[in-house]
Amino acid sequence: MKLEFDRVQAHGLVKVFGATRALAGVDVSFAAHSITALEGHNGSGKSTLLSLLALLARPTRGEIRFGQYDARNTPALRSRIGVLAHSAMVYPDLTAHENLALAAELYGLAANDSHVLGLTERFGLGGWANRPARTYSRGQLQRLSLARAVLHRPQLLLLDEPSTGLDVSSVERLVVAIQEERERGAIVVLVTHDRSLSDRLADSRIELRQGRLAEAKA
Amino acid sequence: MTLLRAAWLILRKDLQIELRTGEVVVTTALFATLVTVITSLSFYVDERSGQMVAPGVLWVAVAFAGVLAMSRSWTRERENDAFRGLLLSPAPRAAIYVGKTLGTLAFLGVVEAVLVLEVAVLFNLDLTKILLPLVGLLVLGTIGFAATGNLFAAMGVRTRARDMVLAVALFPVIAPALLCGVVATRELLGGAPAHEIWQWAQILLAFDVAFATTGVLLFEPLVCD
Numbered sequence: 001m002k003l004e005f006d007r008v009q010a011h012g013l014v015k016v017f018g019a020t021r022a023l024a025g026v027d028v029s030f031a032a033h034s035i036t037a038l039e040g041h042n043g044s045g046k047s048t049l050l051s052l053l054a055l056l057a058r059p060t061r062g063e064i065r066f067g068q069y070d071a072r073n074t075p076a077l078r079s080r081i082g083v084l085a086h087s088a089m090v091y092p093d094l095t096a097h098e099n100l101a102l103a104a105e106l107y108g109l110a111a112n113d114s115h116v117l118g119l120t121e122r123f124g125l126g127g128w129a130n131r132p133a134r135t136y137s138r139g140q141l142q143r144l145s146l147a148r149a150v151l152h153r154p155q156l157l158l159l160d161e162p163s164t165g166l167d168v169s170s171v172e173r174l175v176v177a178i179q180e181e182r183e184r185g186a187i188v189v190l191v192t193h194d195r196s197l198s199d200r201l202a203d204s205r206i207e208l209r210q211g212r213l214a215e216a217k218a
Numbered sequence: 219m220t221l222l223r224a225a226w227l228i229l230r231k232d233l234q235i236e237l238r239t240g241e242v243v244v245t246t247a248l249f250a251t252l253v254t255v256i257t258s259l260s261f262y263v264d265e266r267s268g269q270m271v272a273p274g275v276l277w278v279a280v281a282f283a284g285v286l287a288m289s290r291s292w293t294r295e296r297e298n299d300a301f302r303g304l305l306l307s308p309a310p311r312a313a314i315y316v317g318k319t320l321g322t323l324a325f326l327g328v329v330e331a332v333l334v335l336e337v338a339v340l341f342n343l344d345l346t347k348i349l350l351p352l353v354g355l356l357v358l359g360t361i362g363f364a365a366t367g368n369l370f371a372a373m374g375v376r377t378r379a380r381d382m383v384l385a386v387a388l389f390p391v392i393a394p395a396l397l398c399g400v401v402a403t404r405e406l407l408g409g410a411p412a413h414e415i416w417q418w419a420q421i422l423l424a425f426d427v428a429f430a431t432t433g434v435l436l437f438e439p440l441v442c443d
Contacts, residue, residue, distance in 0.1 A: 056305060057442060079308035089303030091294065093235045105227050106307040108219050132238075133298075141298070148303070 003080050005067025006032040008053065008156055008187055012062035015048050015211075022048040024211035025062070032155070035178065035188040037202035044208040046191050050158050053189065054083050066156070079107055082154030084162050088145040092134035096125050096144050099133060100151060107152040119147040124173060138165035146174065150181060157181050160191045175200060221316065224309035228317025233324065235294060242290045247329045250283040251336060258340035268341035273403035276337050277359070277396055280330060284363050285385055287325045291318065292371040301375055305441065315368060315437035319430070322364040330356050348406050351415055355406065358422035359399035365429040366392050373440050395425040 008030045015023040023045045030036050040046050051057045052064060055071055055078055064071040071077060083089075090099040100119055101111035109116060120129040123143040128136065133144060142165050149157065159178070163171050178201055182188055192198050198205070207214040236242055254275055261271040295301035295318075304314050334352065338345045345352060367388055374383040389396075402418030 054306060056302070076308060078306060081306070083306050085299065085302065087299035087302070089299050089306070091231065091235060091300050092297050093238055093294070094231070098234070102227065102231055103303065103307070106219070106224065106304070106309045108308070 003066070003069060003074065003077055003155075005069060005080070005155060006185075006187075008064065008066050010049075010053070010062065010064045013049070013052060013059050013064070014061040015045075015052060015057070016060045022211055023052070023059070026208070026211070026213050028206060028213060030156070030187045030189055032185050032187050033182060034203045035182050035190055035201050037198040037205040038189055038191045038208065039198070039205055040208035040214070043210075045211040046208055047160065048211075049208065050083070050085075050160055050189070050191060053156065054081055054158055079152065080155040082149040082152065082157045084142075084146050084149040084157075084159045086160055086164070088133070088141040090133050090141070090144055090148060093132055095132055096120050096129045096136075096147075099144065100147060103148050104151055109152060115153075116151055119151055123147045123177070124170065139167055139170050142166055143170060143173075146177060150177065153184065153186075155186055157186045157188045158191075159188065161193070162190070163192060163194050163197050171197070219309050219313075221310045221313045224313030225316035225320065227309070228304070228314055229320045229324070232291065232294075232318070232321035236321075236325065242287050242325050243328050245290065246283040246287045246325065247332050249286055250279040250329055250333050253279040253282060254333065254336045254340055262341055265342055268343060269407050270404070272337050272341040272343055273400050273407060275341070276333065276356075276403060277400045279333055280326065280356070280360065280399075281363065281389070281392075281396055283329050283333075284322070284326055284360070284367060285388065287329070288322055288364070288367045288371045289384055291321060291325070292368075292375055296375055311438040311441065312434045314441075315372065315433050318372070319364045319368045319433065322368060323360060326360050326364065330360065343407065351406055351412070351419075352403065354419060355399060355402050355415070355422065358419055358426060359395060362395040362422060362425040362429050363392055365426065365433050366395075369429075369433040369437060369440070372437060375441070395422060395429075398422055398425070 010026060010028050013023050013026040026049060038046050052059050066077050069077060097120065100116055104111050104113060104116045120126055123146060125140060125143055128140060133141065136144065146162060162174055166174060178188060190198060190201060257275045262268050305311065334345065370384050370388045377383060398418055398421050402415055406415055
């Protein structure tokens with residue numbers, strides 16, 4: 001069963017690590033067909049919020065709802081979330097094709113699905129698709145990571161500094177890819193310090209300061 | 219996605235990488251060989267001494283090689299934070315544990331095949347008559363060792379002192395199973411009757427069930443915040 005939702009809402013999110021309160025009561029909502037830029041200084045809680053939204057961690061208090069689904073009781077929601085993180089989350093000894101095939105199968109897709117096979121071309125890795133990821137440049141790894149994040153057509157796409165290491169043409173390709181995800185109906189949350197990227201893409205912005213929501217602008 | 223299907227995907231990935239690089243099996247087999255050669259030079263005097271020392275050598279080599287294999291196997295998960303990619307997927311998280319444990323069993327199986335041959339040659343033992351029960355004991359001991367070791371290795375995947383955690387925390391927990399394996403092998407080499415060996419095997423089997431069940435149940439809470 002494919003879990004459908006058009007909104008992700010978090011209420012009173014608190015996340016405590018030992019003596020550190022990374023999030024101190026965050027209420028936020030993200031809608032389909034939109035890109036929200038999540039801003040804030042280092043240590044403001046952006047990565048923690050992404051980690052909670054990605055269901056990698058559980059909030060100390062508060063709840064996250066994906067439409068009608070409560071994140072606490074619906075682990076299958078992970079199949080509807082795509083994440084691009086700081087690290088590439090791929091195996092260096094596998095090729096791009098092999099990494100994407102593994103991810104596809106873990107998400108219940110066929111490894112020879114035409115959509116999956118076409119991702120290396122779409123993200124400009126065609127000539128490198130059969131080389132081990134260990135030989136890739138930082139930008140190529142980032143593109144492979146983005147391909148991995150969108151391969152299962154996620155409904156919630158979480159992007160943490162997606163333009164890191166990309167050259168100008170790769171950034172253009174990234175912009176197009178993110179816009180396509182928005183047009184498809186995805187909920188996109190974009191964390192970036194690249195103001196020009198967020199200016200081009202974001203429909204709204206929210207800012208975190210010391211674990212609290214500081215600002216929400218359309 | 220079922221747990222078994224996801225575990226197979228993770229096992230297949232580990233085997234694919236190992237066939238390409240060979241680093242886990244080659245390094246652990248070399249290490250185990252070194253342990254066997256050094257101990258044979260130190261302790262082997264005659265057939266009697268060989269029979270007494272060989273069980274300990276065999277299990278010490280398996281234990282040290284096993285720690286090395288698991289450490290290396292989990293290092294692959296840390297590179298590029300690939301482990302996080304597995305956690306993000308909808309695959310049951312216990313499947314990661316099962317897949318990695320099966321991978322360790324496959325790697326150690328190859329190393330143990332080499333090891334048994336080396337022990338037989340270097341300690342001048344005729345293992346042909348007891349090969350089947352010996353393999354049975356090794357399989358049972360290795361399952362418990364891999365089941366426990368992979369749980370500790372997963373716990374340490376995000377800590378800086380991961381290798382120390384694996385080595386220091388694992389051995390006290392796995393010691394009863396290792397001791398059981400050593401004594402059972404000694405009895406086997408000494409010509410003990412089958413029912414006695416079977417009793418030791420049952421203890422090892424109980425360890426395996428307990429460790430594997432604990433691993434499957436605890437893996438997700440231990441690796442997620």
